[in-house]
Amino acid sequence: MKDSKRITEKSGTLAREFNERVITLNPLELDHHRIYVGRKEEESVSNYYKVLRTQLIQTMDKTSQRKILVTSALAGEGKSATALNLAIAFAQNINQLVILVEANLRRPFLQRVLSLGKDCAGLTDYLLDEISIETLLLNPEVGELRILPAGSSIPNAAELIGSNRMKMLLTELEQKYKDSYILIDAPPVLTHPDTLILSELADAVLMVVAEGATPSQKIREAEEKLKGQKQIFYVMNKCWVP
Numbered sequence: 001m002k003d004s005k006r007i008t009e010k011s012g013t014l015a016r017e018f019n020e021r022v023i024t025l026n027p028l029e030l031d032h033h034r035i036y037v038g039r040k041e042e043e044s045v046s047n048y049y050k051v052l053r054t055q056l057i058q059t060m061d062k063t064s065q066r067k068i069l070v071t072s073a074l075a076g077e078g079k080s081a082t083a084l085n086l087a088i089a090f091a092q093n094i095n096q097l098v099i100l101v102e103a104n105l106r107r108p109f110l111q112r113v114l115s116l117g118k119d120c121a122g123l124t125d126y127l128l129d130e131i132s133i134e135t136l137l138l139n140p141e142v143g144e145l146r147i148l149p150a151g152s153s154i155p156n157a158a159e160l161i162g163s164n165r166m167k168m169l170l171t172e173l174e175q176k177y178k179d180s181y182i183l184i185d186a187p188p189v190l191t192h193p194d195t196l197i198l199s200e201l202a203d204a205v206l207m208v209v210a211e212g213a214t215p216s217q218k219i220r221e222a223e224e225k226l227k228g229q230k231q232i233f234y235v236m237n238k239c240w241v242p
């Protein structure tokens with residue numbers, strides 16, 4: 001990670017000066033973890049995420065809703081890869097702030113992909129130690145993308161996502177970074193009951209489904225649990241593409 005640096009953003013959502021934690025993306029790690037958006041050699045896969053982004057923007061702009069919870073029925077279906085690819089696709093398209101919140105505290109993903117140190121502060125530090133959000137956001141220098149990683153590892157971290165403080169985080173992000181898109185990389189619906197609490201705070205849910213792997217019964221069960229959500233979108237992942 002580079003030293004934090006003081007920058008002044010131009011006009012727009014980040015129209016103020018603050019210390020940012022700037023990180024450098026490592027192409028080898030991105031490749032290893034299937035983060036393709038923004039890489040010329042992976043244009044065809046990248047385009048699928050761009051289409052998904054455009055569909056979400058078109059649908060959500062109609063209702064001014066901006067908080068998208070990325071989840072799945074079960075573990076390992078590709079939520080984190082989808083969330084990060086999509087976040088980059090959002091950041092590349094629009095001159096608008098996009099914030100990716102890593103809320104799957106039991107199985108954090110970004111520490112490895114972004115080569116963050118083990119003690120890299122993030123969401124848990126906000127939730128427990130009330131560290132200010134401005135000092136926790138990472139800037140990977142991809143458009144206006146900002147990332148809130150899972151943060152310091154603590155016992156029973158997963159239970160924090162259903163807390164009032166988590167609710168405060170989303171309210172604070174919305175108030176401080178008006179008109180930004182907020183993508184939340186959440187735990188699976190069926191194995192982590194607190195995901196349902198989190199989903200109530202989001203405006204839309206993006207359900208990742210691993211093609212040929214997620215039993216349809218499990219998708220229905222997850223759908224049943226999310227019933228009452230304003231909008232649920234589905235994305236098929238791990239598909240074979242000719």
Ligand SMILES: Nc1ncnc2c1ncn2[C@@H]1O[C@H](COP(=O)(O)OP(=O)(O)OP(=O)(O)O)[C@@H](O)[C@H]1O
Pocket residue numbers: 032033034072074075076077078079080081082104107109188237238239
């Ligand atoms: N489109 C894809 N094609 C092939 N493999 C994929 C794809 N998307 C993700 N994977 C692989 O599947 C595994 C799980 O991906 P990922 O960590 O994104 O899932 P997850 O749903 O976030 O998992 P968890 O429930 O542990 O948080 C990783 O090894 C990842 O590289």
Ligand SMILES: [Mg+2]
Pocket residue numbers: 079080081104107108109185
């Ligand atoms: Mg994950």
